[in-house]
Amino acid sequence: MVGMLSRAIKKCEKNPVIAEVKVHSPKHGDLLRGRNEIDILRAYERAGAVGISYITESKNFKGSFEVFKKICSSTELPVLRKDFITSKEDVERTAQAGGSAVLLIARILRDDIPEFADFAAEHGLDALIEVHSEDELEFALEARRAMIGINNRDIAKLELDDGNVTVTEKIAPLIPDGFLKVSESGISSIDDLRKALQYTNAVLIGTAFMRAEDPEKIVRVFVEARI
Numbered sequence: 222m223v224g225m226l227s228r229a230i231k232k233c234e235k236n237p238v239i240a241e242v243k244v245h246s247p248k249h250g251d252l253l254r255g256r257n258e259i260d261i262l263r264a265y266e267r268a269g270a271v272g273i274s275y276i277t278e279s280k281n282f283k284g285s286f287e288v289f290k291k292i293c294s295s296t297e298l299p300v301l302r303k304d305f306i307t308s309k310e311d312v313e314r315t316a317q318a319g320g321s322a323v324l325l326i327a328r329i330l331r332d333d334i335p336e337f338a339d340f341a342a343e344h345g346l347d348a349l350i351e352v353h354s355e356d357e358l359e360f361a362l363e364a365r366r367a368m369i370g371i372n373n374r375d376i377a378k379l380e381l382d383d384g385n386v387t388v389t390e391k392i393a394p395l396i397p398d399g400f401l402k403v404s405e406s407g408i409s410s411i412d413d414l415r416k417a418l419q420y421t422n423a424v425l426i427g428t429a430f431m432r433a434e435d436p437e438k439i440v441r442v443f444v445e446a447r448i
């Protein structure tokens with residue numbers, strides 16, 4: 222259904238937290254530690270996550286499209302596919318797999334962003350257009366139907382940087398009302414969460430949840446924290 226993730230964020234009565242089932246981090250290595258993706262998904266559901274993110278890119282993040290499909294068919298929550306999308310076929314496959322949203326990276330797609338965002342909407346998907354700099358924001362603002370994700374890390378560094386919410390603090394005020402904003406990556410504390418939600422409508426967190434001993438407990442703390 223079109224706009225499931227954006228609608229869930231708008232309706233959310235607690236802190237809108239998109240929780241990522243993240244298999245591998247280029248910096249921290251194996252994040253599953255023998256656990257099962259679906260068990261992590263269930264923990265996130267119980268904790269009140271507003272949506273789920275999953276990276277299908279295999280080389281650096283060890284994701285798999287088959288696991289993405291399994292996650293989509295195993296939950297009622299909207300699922301975002303994160304990958305380095307470069308073709309419309311990839312957008313189509315995301316919709317066919319039951320995804321609710323797809324990541325479109327402004328640095329990669331540049332002037333093609335509006336066309337890809339419209340194509341995603343026509344296929345029932347929310348487009349989350351990712352930016353990391355003011356220059357990239359120019360491309361994102363050309364899209365009509367989209368959410369804007371501010372990546373606190375520089376994707377070119379493939380997570381060897383830690384990311385910093387100051388990127389959100391700098392870029393979010395430049396985004397006009399009417400776009401839903403998501404602060405992504407490098408959020409690991411309640412203080413980061415507070416700063417990010419001061420400027421955006423939702424946060425996307427992976428590593429901090431996957432590294433925690435008890436994923437349900439930590440996600441609940443973030444979802445229910447007083448902001």
Ligand SMILES: O=C(O)c1ccccc1NCC(=O)[C@H](O)[C@H](O)COP(=O)(O)O
Pocket residue numbers: 241243276278282303304305326351372376384405406407408425426427428429
């Ligand atoms: O964000 C991207 O552009 C991206 C594209 C393809 C694969 C991975 C990508 N980035 C990594 C992530 O998506 C992060 O895992 C996610 O934003 C959560 O960040 P963190 O909480 O720092 O693990």
